[in-house]
Amino acid sequence: MAPAAPRVVVVDYGAGNLVSIEQALTAAGARVSRAVTGDDIDGPDLLVVPGVGAAAPAMDRLREGGFLGPIRAWIEADRPFLGICLGLQLLYEGSDEDGAQTLGILPGRTVRLEGAPTLPHIGWNQVVRRWSHPAFAGIADDADFYFVHSFVGQPDGPSADALILADTEHGSRFASAVARGRLLGVQFHPERSGSNGLRLIANVVAAARAAAPSLA
Amino acid sequence: MLRRRVIPCLDVANGRVVKGTNFVDLVDEGDPPELAERYAREGADELVFLDITAAPEGRGTLLDIVERTARRAFVPLTVGGGVRSVDDMRDVLRAGADKVGLNTRAVADPELVTRCAARFGSQAVVVAIDARALAAPDPAIPSGFEVVVNGGRLPMGLDAVAWAVRAVELGAGELLVTSIDRDGTKSGFDTDLLRAITTRVPVPVIASGGAAGPDDFVAAIRDGGADAVLAASIFHRSEYTIAQVKAVMAAAGLPVRTLDQEATA
Numbered sequence: 001m002a003p004a005a006p007r008v009v010v011v012d013y014g015a016g017n018l019v020s021i022e023q024a025l026t027a028a029g030a031r032v033s034r035a036v037t038g039d040d041i042d043g044p045d046l047l048v049v050p051g052v053g054a055a056a057p058a059m060d061r062l063r064e065g066g067f068l069g070p071i072r073a074w075i076e077a078d079r080p081f082l083g084i085c086l087g088l089q090l091l092y093e094g095s096d097e098d099g100a101q102t103l104g105i106l107p108g109r110t111v112r113l114e115g116a117p118t119l120p121h122i123g124w125n126q127v128v129r130r131w132s133h134p135a136f137a138g139i140a141d142d143a144d145f146y147f148v149h150s151f152v153g154q155p156d157g158p159s160a161d162a163l164i165l166a167d168t169e170h171g172s173r174f175a176s177a178v179a180r181g182r183l184l185g186v187q188f189h190p191e192r193s194g195s196n197g198l199r200l201i202a203n204v205v206a207a208a209r210a211a212a213p214s215l216a
Numbered sequence: 217m218l219r220r221r222v223i224p225c226l227d228v229a230n231g232r233v234v235k236g237t238n239f240v241d242l243v244d245e246g247d248p249p250e251l252a253e254r255y256a257r258e259g260a261d262e263l264v265f266l267d268i269t270a271a272p273e274g275r276g277t278l279l280d281i282v283e284r285t286a287r288r289a290f291v292p293l294t295v296g297g298g299v300r301s302v303d304d305m306r307d308v309l310r311a312g313a314d315k316v317g318l319n320t321r322a323v324a325d326p327e328l329v330t331r332c333a334a335r336f337g338s339q340a341v342v343v344a345i346d347a348r349a350l351a352a353p354d355p356a357i358p359s360g361f362e363v364v365v366n367g368g369r370l371p372m373g374l375d376a377v378a379w380a381v382r383a384v385e386l387g388a389g390e391l392l393v394t395s396i397d398r399d400g401t402k403s404g405f406d407t408d409l410l411r412a413i414t415t416r417v418p419v420p421v422i423a424s425g426g427a428a429g430p431d432d433f434v435a436a437i438r439d440g441g442a443d444a445v446l447a448a449s450i451f452h453r454s455e456y457t458i459a460q461v462k463a464v465m466a467a468a469g470l471p472v473r474t475l476d477q478e479a480t481a
Contacts, residue, residue, distance in 0.1 A: 019311065052339060054334070118418060119419065120389045123261065123262075125217065125219065149339055170218055189292070193291075195479050
């Protein structure tokens with residue numbers, strides 16, 4: 001008997017395009033549903049917070065949807081989590097973009113990209129890995145992924161170095177992927193990064209399935 | 217290092233990809249989702265979908281075709297044409313667009329750029345500027361390039377370079393600059409127009425209008441200062457592949473994304 005398809009919940013808080021992330025997760029063999037309130041996070045194998053845009057309106061919508069508690073609890077329990085772009089930035093303590101106070105799950109702040117020749121940073125750029133991680137299995141160590149952002153989460157404190165999985169250069173070097181336990185955060189858009197991105201999403205879905213309590 | 221992008225453009229009229237000379241005499245070039253998938257597979261760095269009849273017909277964007285196109289291409293999709301409000305932009309993003317192009321409506325209602333950027337972020341707001349060179353000097357248009365709207369039909373008496381600077385101040389995160397003089401003529405990009413704008417704005421500029429071959433892509437970047445280059449008919453008619461264009465760009469020393477280091481999904 002084939003194992004049940006991994007179930008993925010994508011948090012829908014009005015922050016742009018969900019079609020592409022849902023399509024990429026589906027292509028990876030996942031069953032995907034959208035959470036429009038915190039109650040919709042009903043024990044999936046993987047929780048995904050996507051999103052682009054500014055932090056303050058996003059935090060307002062997460063608060064209104066009752067998402068803040070469930071997302072915090074999910075990550076504190078080290079359940080499989082993927083944060084993409086704004087969905088990663090919101091995990092830090094605050095954002096310089098609009099002064100918003102954000103979730104404070106990761107140490108550091110979201111800051112403007114320093115020394116960038118063009119802003120926003122839009123296009124394909126190299127993601128250079130510091131250490132090996134299952135999400136990047138089968139992907140070149142400096143593969144190109146698609147970025148579209150002006151701000152970026154900057155880890156600080158004693159755990160910062162351990163958190164940073166990959167770096168990217170645009171005027172200065174910044175953390176383009178972070179990982180801690182079963183949490184993965186990426187500043188780029190795997191759902192828009194061609195076959196490298198699809199491979200990353202398939203790896204994340206496969207790891208979430210392996211982490212499912214029923215199979216532990 | 218940030219790659220210079222090659223962007224096939226899907227000009228869509230009545231649900232089909234079309235191409236004409238100077239925005240008129242349209243010829244059918246195919247189905248938008250099919251072409252999008254093909255270009256993504258062939259190495260397109262991004263796709264632009266322009267609903268070119270939306271503004272002249274005064275209607276919204278064709279959301280069902282946007283969604284079918286977005287589902288077939290795992291590369292970024294910018295959708296322009298027919299976006300008249302923040303709600304329109306929300307609908308287009310929810311249909312699967314990553315960025316939205318504002319053109320005619322932004323000229324009429326510049327604050328729309330600000331409202332869209334405040335809601336969705338500057339990185340999702342592309343202001344598309346169609347420009348043409350003046351036949352004779354006009355003190356009201358010091359750069360010598362005038363904005364035209366409604367698919368290139370209507371001159372606005374507005375300086376294209378001044379409008380580009382203002383659009384960025386209002387919140388545009390990227391500019392798509394089309395030379396109406398060159399569009400569909402295969403006489404090369406207007407690098408003077410590009411240079412006039414790229415030296416004045418901090419945001420990425422996509423060059424459009426006039427591509428005949430790979431050397432034009434190199435010129436748009438090297439001489440025009442563009443970050444990305446858009447073309448339609450040379451790809452639709454298979455005169456050049458995306459890989460051929462990128463090979464010439466790479467030989468000229470420009471950083472490009474190639475498919476040889478891609479993972480197998």
